[in-house]
Amino acid sequence: MRGENQLDRKYVFICGMPRSGTSMLGRNVGRLQDCTDLKNTGTIEDEGQNVQNVYPTAKELGGPGRFGFDTRGHRTESSTLLTPENVSKLRASWHKYWNNAKRIYVEKTPSNLLATRFLQAAFANSYFIIIRRHPVPVAIACQKWKFNVTSLDNLFAHWLHCYALYEGDRKYLKRVYELRYEDYVEDQDKYHKEIAAFIGTEVPEPPKEDTYRYVMQWRKPTGLRVPEKGMEKASPIHNQKYLDRWHRLLTESPFRVYYRYLARKYESQFSQYGYSLISGLPNGNEVLHEGGMIANGLGALSCRAADTGALMWRAALRCKVALRRAAKAILPQVLIRKLRQLRTTEV
Numbered sequence: 001m002r003g004e005n006q007l008d009r010k011y012v013f014i015c016g017m018p019r020s021g022t023s024m025l026g027r028n029v030g031r032l033q034d035c036t037d038l039k040n041t042g043t044i045e046d047e048g049q050n051v052q053n054v055y056p057t058a059k060e061l062g063g064p065g066r067f068g069f070d071t072r073g074h075r076t077e078s079s080t081l082l083t084p085e086n087v088s089k090l091r092a093s094w095h096k097y098w099n100n101a102k103r104i105y106v107e108k109t110p111s112n113l114l115a116t117r118f119l120q121a122a123f124a125n126s127y128f129i130i131i132r133r134h135p136v137p138v139a140i141a142c143q144k145w146k147f148n149v150t151s152l153d154n155l156f157a158h159w160l161h162c163y164a165l166y167e168g169d170r171k172y173l174k175r176v177y178e179l180r181y182e183d184y185v186e187d188q189d190k191y192h193k194e195i196a197a198f199i200g201t202e203v204p205e206p207p208k209e210d211t212y213r214y215v216m217q218w219r220k221p222t223g224l225r226v227p228e229k230g231m232e233k234a235s236p237i238h239n240q241k242y243l244d245r246w247h248r249l250l251t252e253s254p255f256r257v258y259y260r261y262l263a264r265k266y267e268s269q270f271s272q273y274g275y276s277l278i279s280g281l282p283n284g285n286e287v288l289h290e291g292g293m294i295a296n297g298l299g300a301l302s303c304r305a306a307d308t309g310a311l312m313w314r315a316a317l318r319c320k321v322a323l324r325r326a327a328k329a330i331l332p333q334v335l336i337r338k339l340r341q342l343r344t345t346e347v
Helices: 022-030 084-095 110-114 116-122 135-142 152-170 181-186 188-199 237-251 256-271 284-289 293-330 333-346
Strands: 010-015 035-037 104-108 126-132 176-180 212-215 224-227
Touching: 010 022, 010 110, 010 116, 022 035, 022 104, 022 126, 022 188, 084 104, 084 116, 110 116, 110 152, 116 126, 116 152, 126 181, 126 188, 135 152, 135 237, 152 256, 176 181, 176 188, 181 188, 181 237, 237 256, 256 284
Parallel strands: 010 104, 010 126, 035 104, 126 176
Antiparallel strands: 212 224
């Protein structure tokens, strides 16, 4: 392992909202020449937050759609956690999973979008790559995580809150590169070259032969199979799928009064970031101008109902998990194995 004071060592942090493409981008940056990303951590997406105990993880702060509202999630150079002992612990926990023969160390944790100043103070010669994705795909994709059920209203507000905090921190960062997910999936080669130049390296030639590994994911028990050296390819199809679903919610859903209210509520705020909730929707402007006292009142009530429903659903799921854990602690292992066998036989 190279000396801790070696001047050419660089640390690259990939940040953005959850479901913004940070995982794929992080692995691709880790494949650039003389780069290494975290591997084989045994945790979801090999995120750095999951193998350290210095600061709370996004899950501990409430999960997607909520972690940014917890003041502990926003960490700067004045954080009480920024002590020499904690910095050493953080370095050690990550270097355990990096290839220490490399020169550029890549770490990916979406919620570090709110901890850029903290990380810059902890890691000399640090670089930040911030990826931003349309709030609709981000929000709808996050709702797939059943243990983090959150209303679209809350997810939209959270997206804006987190990027507002980041914008306030940005002026303190020495080295930052920003890109949009939508642009990245259209021309990955261009952005790989730009990122390589930003962190002082090069894009390697595509391998003639490659090996593969599995990355743990919450929705795939077997994990995601990814190449070791070759770049992972992205497609704009996924983004469009979520936008098409959003358009159907605005026009066909029996709860469209709720979704149209959200469009009116957030359109002007998202437009400041170059995104629109009505773009591509026939007669989209009609959605923005149909609001009245009754429509807006019903929309506001729908937001409260959606938030209450999400809270109750989350509570029920977590109660179920707690009961299952309690049962495992009480019941004999022989009986637990027998119950599992019965479930498998029924399937």
